[in-house]
Amino acid sequence: MLTIKDVAKKSGFSVATVSAVVNGLPVVSPKAKEQIQSAIKELGYRPNRVARSLKNSKTSSLAMIVRDVTNPFYPEVIMGFEDVAWSNNYEVFLCNTENNPEREKKYIDNLIGRRVDGVVIATSFIQRENHYDRLLENGIPYVFLNRRPEQLLDHEYFVGSDNAAASEKAVLHLTELGYKDILYMSGPLNLYTFKKRYEGFLRTMDKMGLPVGEDRILFSSDFMEKSGSEHAKRILGYEKMPEAIFCSNDLLAFGVHQTFKEAGMRIPEDVALIGLDNNRYSHLIDLSTVEPQNNQMGRKAGEVLLGLLKIKDVIAHEQKEIILEPRLIIRKSSGADARS
Numbered sequence: 001m002l003t004i005k006d007v008a009k010k011s012g013f014s015v016a017t018v019s020a021v022v023n024g025l026p027v028v029s030p031k032a033k034e035q036i037q038s039a040i041k042e043l044g045y046r047p048n049r050v051a052r053s054l055k056n057s058k059t060s061s062l063a064m065i066v067r068d069v070t071n072p073f074y075p076e077v078i079m080g081f082e083d084v085a086w087s088n089n090y091e092v093f094l095c096n097t098e099n100n101p102e103r104e105k106k107y108i109d110n111l112i113g114r115r116v117d118g119v120v121i122a123t124s125f126i127q128r129e130n131h132y133d134r135l136l137e138n139g140i141p142y143v144f145l146n147r148r149p150e151q152l153l154d155h156e157y158f159v160g161s162d163n164a165a166a167s168e169k170a171v172l173h174l175t176e177l178g179y180k181d182i183l184y185m186s187g188p189l190n191l192y193t194f195k196k197r198y199e200g201f202l203r204t205m206d207k208m209g210l211p212v213g214e215d216r217i218l219f220s221s222d223f224m225e226k227s228g229s230e231h232a233k234r235i236l237g238y239e240k241m242p243e244a245i246f247c248s249n250d251l252l253a254f255g256v257h258q259t260f261k262e263a264g265m266r267i268p269e270d271v272a273l274i275g276l277d278n279n280r281y282s283h284l285i286d287l288s289t290v291e292p293q294n295n296q297m298g299r300k301a302g303e304v305l306l307g308l309l310k311i312k313d314v315i316a317h318e319q320k321e322i323i324l325e326p327r328l329i330i331r332k333s334s335g336a337d338a339r340s
Contacts, residue, residue, distance in 0.1 A: 228255025
């Protein structure tokens with residue numbers, strides 16, 4: 001008996017892409033669809049109608065997979081997604097992976113078992129995880145949010161912020177205030193967001209003709225407060241302190257702020273500080289930051305996912321990527337008041 005794997009082998013496409021065509025999902029390019037349909041016809045493949053009816057039954061439920069629900073970045077994103085889902089009569093499952101790929105795989109298996117209608121994934125590394133294919137094999141469309149693999153496949157969509165532009169806004173703000181010696185604190189470069197933020201920092205510093213010494217870039221294996229604090233302790237031992245510190249997310253900046261305060265350093269008088277994310281607690285320490293439009297990101301991901309579920313509405317989502325423009329949020333930590 002012929003299976004979908006036979007069609008995949010014949011057509012040269014993945015099982016997930018073939019499954020999308022068989023299930024009538026509007027996520028495959030016309031050229032790929034034509035080749036797969038030709039292979040189906042040539043092989044005489046007939047889908048299992050019973051299995052398809054189970055897969056295609058609607059449960060009016062969506063899911064969002066996040067890395068760490070305690071990260072202050074996520075609440076606004078989740079609320080934006082939930083607003084769109086609930087207003088369209090969908091309930092939402094929230095899956096917290098704690099950055100554990102095995103836990104994510106189990107969540108995906110559970111979501112398939114519950115026959116959710118669609119999934120938003122906010123946990124992707126640049127190197128692709130194979131378990132995403134399991135969703136499409138079961139007729140479940142998904143949208144990447146904030147993070148994404150290096151390359152998007154035909155059936156994949158992405159909603160995020162312009163991370164390189166966010167770094168540019170932060171650096172330009174600091175240089176406009178007169179700072180030239182800027183230290184950059186990076187999160188892990190195996191995540192799309194931090195890779196783009198790092199590239200944006202280097203490009204803007206180069207454009208401004210500002211040198212970046214080896215001790216002016218610090219890399220972290222994560223992006224939590226503890227890492228920011230550890231880097232801050234290292235900076236305190238420098239013979240020459242930077243004039244300003246740009247942290248690639250607000251959590252790193254929180255760690256820097258706390259450690260510097262404990263050491264008697266004044267912010268921004270002794271060193272200016274700016275972050276990136278504008279999470280819900282950033283205003284408590286008057287942190288200048290860049291807002292990726294978190295709530296709007298969640299809303300747009302929900303809208304794209306719902307559009308994919310409306311089979312007839314193919315044209316509405318020909319756009320593979322939706323990139324939001326970040327906004328600079330100026331508070332006291334960057335020293336704008338003191339230098340105005």
